[in-house]
Amino acid sequence: MRLIPIMLILAGVLALAAAQPAAADPTLPPGTIGPQDYPPDVNPLTGLPAEDPSFITERRPLLVKVSNAPEIVRPQSGLTHADLVFEHYAEGGWTRFTALYWSQGADRIGSVRSVRLIDLQLAPAFDALVVFSGGSNGVIDTIRAAPIYPFNVISPQFGYGEPYFRRIPREGLPFEHTMFTDTADLWRWVEEQQVRTQTNHSRPGWAFHPVPPPGGVPAAGVLVDYIRTDAEWRYDPTVGQYLRWTDGIPHTDAVNGQQLAFENIIV
Numbered sequence: 001m002r003l004i005p006i007m008l009i010l011a012g013v014l015a016l017a018a019a020q021p022a023a024a025d026p027t028l029p030p031g032t033i034g035p036q037d038y039p040p041d042v043n044p045l046t047g048l049p050a051e052d053p054s055f056i057t058e059r060r061p062l063l064v065k066v067s068n069a070p071e072i073v074r075p076q077s078g079l080t081h082a083d084l085v086f087e088h089y090a091e092g093g094w095t096r097f098t099a100l101y102w103s104q105g106a107d108r109i110g111s112v113r114s115v116r117l118i119d120l121q122l123a124p125a126f127d128a129l130v131v132f133s134g135g136s137n138g139v140i141d142t143i144r145a146a147p148i149y150p151f152n153v154i155s156p157q158f159g160y161g162e163p164y165f166r167r168i169p170r171e172g173l174p175f176e177h178t179m180f181t182d183t184a185d186l187w188r189w190v191e192e193q194q195v196r197t198q199t200n201h202s203r204p205g206w207a208f209h210p211v212p213p214p215g216g217v218p219a220a221g222v223l224v225d226y227i228r229t230d231a232e233w234r235y236d237p238t239v240g241q242y243l244r245w246t247d248g249i250p251h252t253d254a255v256n257g258q259q260l261a262f263e264n265i266i267v
Contacts (some may be wrong), residue, residue, distance in 0.1 A: 007233070007242075008086045018087040031094040033208040043084045045126070047208025050103055059197055061128035062186050067113040068254040069094035073177050073203065078109035079263075080181075084126075089116055093227025098122060101183050108255055111173075115139055117156070120161035123148045129211065131155065131186060133165065133179045140224045154186060164189055177190050188245065195243040222265050233265055 024206070038044045041053045050056070063084075067073045068176050079085060082099035089095065090096035096113060100122075115132035117139055123130050124147070131154045135143070140157060156165055156179075164185045167178045190197055222242065226229040234241035244251040244260035251260045 004099055007043035007244075007260075007264070008084060008266045019116075025199050028207055029209060029211075031209060031211075035205050035207045043083065044205040045100070045102060047206070053134065055103055057198060059102070059187055060190060060195075060199055061100050061126050062183060063119060063126070063128045064099050064109050065098050065100065065113050065115055065119070065132040065188075066109065067111045067177055068095040068246075071247070073111055073253045074172055076110065076180075077254045078181065080206045080253040080256060080258050081106035081109075085260075085262075086122065087231065088116070089226070090116060093229075095226055095229060095231070100126060100128060102128075105183035105187075106255070107182050107184070108168075108180055110168070112179040112181050113175040113177070115143065117142065120146055123152060127197070128152075129186075129190065130156055131181060133157070134176075139218070142255075151193065154189055160189065183237060197201065223266065223267065233262065236261075 006015065033042060034044060035040065040056070041050055042048065043050050043053075043056070045061075052162055064078075065179050066076050066079065066085070070074070076097070079097065079099055079103075081101065081104055083104075084100040085096040085099075085103050087095050088098070090113075096116065098119060099109065101109070112131065112133045114136070115130060115135040116135075117180040119130045119132070120142065122128065129152045130143075133156055135155075135157060143153060154160055154164060165181050167175075168180050169178050189195075220235050222233045230245075230247050232248075234245065235242050239261065241261040241263050242265055244262070252258060253260065
């Protein structure tokens, strides 16, 4: 099973801007994939070959809000199936994930938590639907006034409960961290609501090349010291990926027990 190829750490406006798709660059070396055109069998979000590329033209990406605090919510479910994972401050020095699902599905994702203002920028950037559970009055009002509403948001907040969302209790887990979802039901919601399924490909994406650009230096690890938690990635040359640790503990997926692994980290 393919692991997560890209992890993006959003630590403010500058990092968010760096995470946006890049414009075309005529100086890119030969063999570069993107940022304007991609082979029909390549995922434009990861640069990786797709076993079944039909998703590129037949379904929209899903941005799902996943809790990362307090510690009891770990390990989360479904993160190893995401194409991209964004980590950003949520509140009180804690971080939250926004996981993007497109090339493959996940049978269980969560726990699903509340929306943040950052999602109003991520949704149009990837022409994605935002999936969440709850939000502050101010953020919900902002969403209602935004172009993504109502056909690009899926949430119990707007009347969509089971089967799109379900409670999965666990001993010691607070009630607000028991909401889960899955991609099959979410994509079925898109069909039932007759929401546009084809992705808008007019936006440029990222450029991919197997050889690192000149001037770079090896990075054996990355450590981001958030206020309430430490996010660390250690490069494993045997698999060519960065493995995730959170507060010194291997960060795994509850669904399959795999440690989160990323081919690219963008800070």
